[in-house]
Amino acid sequence: MCYISFIILFCFSFISFFFGMYFIMNEFSIFIEWEVVSYNSLSIIMTVLLDWMSLIFMSFVLMISSLVIFYSKEYMEMDYKINRFIMLVLMFVTSMMLLIISPNLISILLGWDGLGLISYCLVIYFQNVKSYNAGMLTALSNRIGDVALLLAIAWMLNYGSWSYIFYLEFMKNSKEMLIICGLVMFAAMTKSAQIPFSSWLPAAMAAPTPVSALVHSSTLVTAGVYLLIRFNILLSNSIMGNLLLLLASLTMFMSGLGANYEFDLKKIIALSTLSQLGLMMSILSMGNYKLAFFHLLTHALFKALLFMCAGVIIHNMNNTQDIRLMGGLSMMMPLTSSCFNIANLALCGMPFLAGFYSKDLILEMVSFSYINFFSFFLYFFSTGLTVCYSFRLVYYSMSGDCNFSSLNLLSDESWIMLKSMFGLLILSIFGGSMLNWLIFSSPIFIILPFYLKLLTLMVCLMGGFMGYLISNISLFFVNKSFNNYNLTYFLGSMWFMPFISTYGIIKNLLMLGMAVIKSFDQGWSEYFGGQKLFYILIKNSQLNQNLQNNNLKIYLLSFVFWMMIICMFIIFL
Structure with missing residues (x-):
């Protein structure tokens, strides 16, 4: 079943990509309406929007999901119910497809709820208490956004149709549309895990690694960003846009700080996803929706590769995720290490890899924009933190001696997993330049002062150097600041957000319930x-x-x- 699913999704991905290129070159789009039910004055209409944005995004989602399914053939080989796993992944991808091609809030809700429900099934796939708790946190956090989307559907009744695409342009100044914009933004913030809904994203790492590769690259967490890209007209020059800019910048900063204190391999990569989602949301709130979409696509490529490499490392190290027990992997697993390092460099924005084209362009546009100093500082400091935790991760896992048990065999013999990783490796190297030529019809040439032009490069170099200093245990004077337990605990626990989302909400209610049981029931x-x-x-x-x-x-x-x-x-x- 793995091979059949892989071939079908791969073929559909190529077809979708070629159609997307044709549409973008001819500035062409197709809007399909199908009247499902017509009774007197009531008509229920199913609508589909096929333009360059939906087709290219669909092709990327299908490409990554096909490689993830191929990768799962070997990663999940010990699972007797692997066909059930593949079916869940296919349902997940189908929900995402429905969300991408819908210009109608009702059909978007079907895909949106499908993603939330199936993500719960995938997070609790390995059945234990930790997975169950993570699944409940994920599902309930996403339900808050689902309620906001239902309220937005109710407010859309003011216009006589749920096809929001008809009303965005000429109704953008009405009060009803402002409320709809706020509700959609709230829903997108829960799905893309912005502050204060960030705690579910690292918790969802309880899912199998192929699912993490799919969720963090192109499906669940990107659904909120994609929805806001469709609603971008309402965000520019509005109070909603300014609020989103603040929250997204803080999310980017908070997750970058937290990743530098984390020792779980998958959680570090999850926090890097959160940081990049903050970057997409913040540049989107400034009105540059094409840049946000560009970074969404390039990020999908190297993030899926990063998770796949992490999965191979965890697989080889007997399901150990602690980076302190790794080391010297570059000597024992050279192919996996090469893919891992290239994906990490793409994440940092290394020149001429996929991440460079989008991240560098975003930061130069920020330098070019009318923006306050606080947001400017958060953008560049968070970029430095990205390089910092990436270098720290490479230092712990790739250099030095292996700190794992002596009778552990590490090898690069997982050929099925390596083949799927090589497919994404090529895209991570060449995908950025290819998309840059495709999406932007004319080259974007930004003229800045010399020091401002070099600021991105300087920040990245400083971040890499700080990552090395933090990792090197011998430099005690740097590590001394990390010995303050309370500060470390605050920064490493995502500013106590997981506790606020769980104990903070539940503790008082549970205590009240216990008092009621003791006083009344018992x-x-x-x-x-x-x-x-x-x-x-x-x-x-x-x-x-x-x-x-x-x-x-x-x-x-x-x-x-x-x-x-x-x-x-x-x-x-």
Whole structure:
């Protein structure tokens, strides 16, 4: 089933990509309406929008999902129910397809809810307490956004149709559309894990690694960004856009800081996803929706590759995810290490790899824009943090000696996984330049002062150097600042957001519930209710039983004797 799914998705990906190129070169789009039900004045219409954006995004999602399914053939080979896993992944991809091609809020909700439901099934796929807790946090966090989308659907009744694409341009200044924009932005923030809904993203790492590669590159977390790209007209020059800029910049900063304190390999990559989502959201809030879409596509390529490499490393290291137990992997697993390092460099924005074209362009546009100093600082400092945790990850995993058990065999013999990784490796190297030529019809040439032009490069170099200093244990004076437990715990726990999302909401309610149970259910109501009734019944039944066993028999016998004596007395008289 893996091979059939891989071939079908791969073919559909190529078809979609060629159609996307044709549409973008001819500035062409197709809008299909199908009237499902028509009864008197009621008509339910299914709409499909095929333009260059939806077709290219569909091709990327299908390409990555096909390679992920191919990769799962070997990664999940010990799973007896692998066909069930493949079916769940295919349903996940289908939900995403429905969301991408829908210009209608109702059909978007079908895909949106499908993603939320199937992501829960995939997160709890390895059935244990940790997976269950992570699945519940993921599902319930996403339900908040689903409610916001349902409310937006209700507000769309003001316009007589749910095809929002008809009303965005000329109704953008109305109060109803402002409320709809706020609700859609709220829904997108939950799905793309922006502050204060960030805690579910690292928790969702309980899912199998192929699922993480799919979720973090092109499906679940990018759904919110894609929806806001469609609603971009409402965000530019509005209070909603300014609020989104602040929250997205803080998300980018918070996740970059947290990744530098993390030792779980998958969580570091998950926090890097969160950082890049913040970057996409923040540049989108400034009105550059094409740049946000460009970075969405390039990020999908190297992030899927990064997770696949992490999966191979975890697979080889006997399911160990702690980077402190790794080391020297470049000598033992050269092919996987090469892919891992190239994906990391693409994430950092190394010149002429996929990430460079989008990240460098975004930062130069930020330098070119009218933006306050605080947002400017968060953009560039978060970029430095990205390079910092990437170099720290490479330092711990690739250099030095292996810190794992001596009887552990590491090798690059997982050929099926390597083939799928090589496919993404080529795209991670050449995808950025190819998309740059495709999406932007004329080259973007930004003229800046010399020092501002070099600022991105300087920030990246400084971030890499700081990553080396933090990792090198011998430099005690740098690590001394990391010994403050409270500060480390605050920064490493995503500013206590996971605790706020779980214990912070539930603890007081659970305590209240316990007090109610003790005072009422097991207290007064129990004493005067069920227990008292039970006690009275027991006492009465015991009395009745004593009477029946002893006293009643004696009384009856005495009565009979007395009656006999009386009768005899009467007869003899």
